[in-house]
Amino acid sequence: MPIYLYRVEKGSKGCKLCKKGLEVLQKVGEEPLKRCPKCGSKLKKVFSTFSLGFSKTGLERRAKEAGFHKLKRVDKGKYEKLY
Numbered sequence: 514m515p516i517y518l519y520r521v522e523k524g525s526k527g528c529k530l531c532k533k534g535l536e537v538l539q540k541v542g543e544e545p546l547k548r549c550p551k552c553g554s555k556l557k558k559v560f561s562t563f564s565l566g567f568s569k570t571g572l573e574r575r576a577k578e579a580g581f582h583k584l585k586r587v588d589k590g591k592y593e594k595l596y
Contacts, residue, residue: 518559519531530552
């Protein structure tokens with residue numbers, strides 16, 4: 514089940530909870546929240562960043578150890594091998 518982020522709508526007062534943003538674990542087809550459970554202010558669903566659970570540097574290190582290499586585009590159709 515995905516975690517959705519809700520924040521208070523512009524123009525609504527809101528409380529600490531909905532001003533900061535609240536995360537709610539919901540099923541995909543479930544009706545979105547319309548009001549803050551604490552203060553009753555109107556909420557809107559906002560997009561949030563996602564986490565893959567690993568760092569970019571760790572992923573690059575493991576890819577290099579596995580024999581992969583990284584390319585950097587230097588011109589149209591031309592690439593330079595970084596490692």
